[in-house]
Amino acid sequence: ELQLMESGGGLVQPGGSLRLSCATSGFTFSACRMGWVRQAPGKGLEWVASINQDGRERPYLDSVKGRFTVSRDNSKNSLYLQMNSLRVEDTAVYYCARVDWYYGLDVWGQGTTVTVSS
Amino acid sequence: QSVLTQPPSASGTPGQRVIISCSGTTSNIGNKFVDWFQQFPGMAPRLLIYRSDRRPAGVPDRFSGSKSGTSASLAISGLRSEDEAFYYCAAWDDKLSGPWVFGGGTRLTVL
Numbered sequence: 265e266l267q268l269m270e271s272g273g274g275l276v277q278p279g280g281s282l283r284l285s286c287a288t289s290g291f292t293f294s295a296c297r298m299g300w301v302r303q304a305p306g307k308g309l310e311w312v313a314s315i316n317q318d319g320r321e322r323p324y325l326d327s328v329k330g331r332f333t334v335s336r337d338n339s340k341n342s343l344y345l346q347m348n349s350l351r352v353e354d355t356a357v358y359y360c361a362r363v364d365w366y367y368g369l370d371v372w373g374q375g376t377t378v379t380v381s382s
Numbered sequence: 383q384s385v386l387t388q389p390p391s392a393s394g395t396p397g398q399r400v401i402i403s404c405s406g407t408t409s410n411i412g413n414k415f416v417d418w419f420q421q422f423p424g425m426a427p428r429l430l431i432y433r434s435d436r437r438p439a440g441v442p443d444r445f446s447g448s449k450s451g452t453s454a455s456l457a458i459s460g461l462r463s464e465d466e467a468f469y470y471c472a473a474w475d476d477k478l479s480g481p482w483v484f485g486g487g488t489r490l491t492v493l
Binding site for chain 2: 301371
């Protein structure tokens with residue numbers, strides 16, 4: 265069974281940092297692009313960042329460039345999102361998703377909640 | 383404000399056919415495939431339609447997608463109470479390295 269499991273969310277003050285993790289199983293992680301999508305409370309979906317198989321291609325949403333870093337560890341089948349200089353507007357549920365070359369965003373985790381507040 | 387435009391709400395009675403629209407531009411829908419996602423409150427999105435008109439395994443054939451020019455549509459026929467959810471369209475590029483853009487979502491109510 266394909267599974268994605270996010271962790272690492274929590275409450276953080278503006279300017280603080282958090283590191284999200286996404287543990288995967290049930291598929292060949294090293295062969296897949298991966299991505300992070302977020303959803304602010306009561307709002308729609310917003311793509312945040314993606315990473316290709318070897319980690320060399322990492323496009324970001326403009327508003328998170330220079331603050332967020334996506335990475336992966338293929339030996340651990342895991343995806344990460346390091347979030348620095350967090351802002352109130354980064355408050356959201358963060359989902360990791362598999363990016364299949366044919367199906368697109370075809371498998372999603374259950375999400376982890378990030379709350380940025382003083 | 384979302385890049386792709388969807389109506390905020392839609393409704394229908396059981397058995398009816400409902401269509402949800404998604405409008406974009408030549409830089410997204412006009413030259414890219416469209417995906418549709420279903421999301422229940424408090425749950426993760428689920429892929430409903432990919433490559434504009436294809437259904438993943440397990441998605442009932444009551445759900446269908448289409449695209450024409452810079453617009454796309456999701457049609458749900460034989461509406462059922464369990465279809466009440468949020469629906470999002472998204473457009474992606476064939477390199478899968480660039481950003482996805484999403485619609486703002488449509489809340490479907492089954493009356």
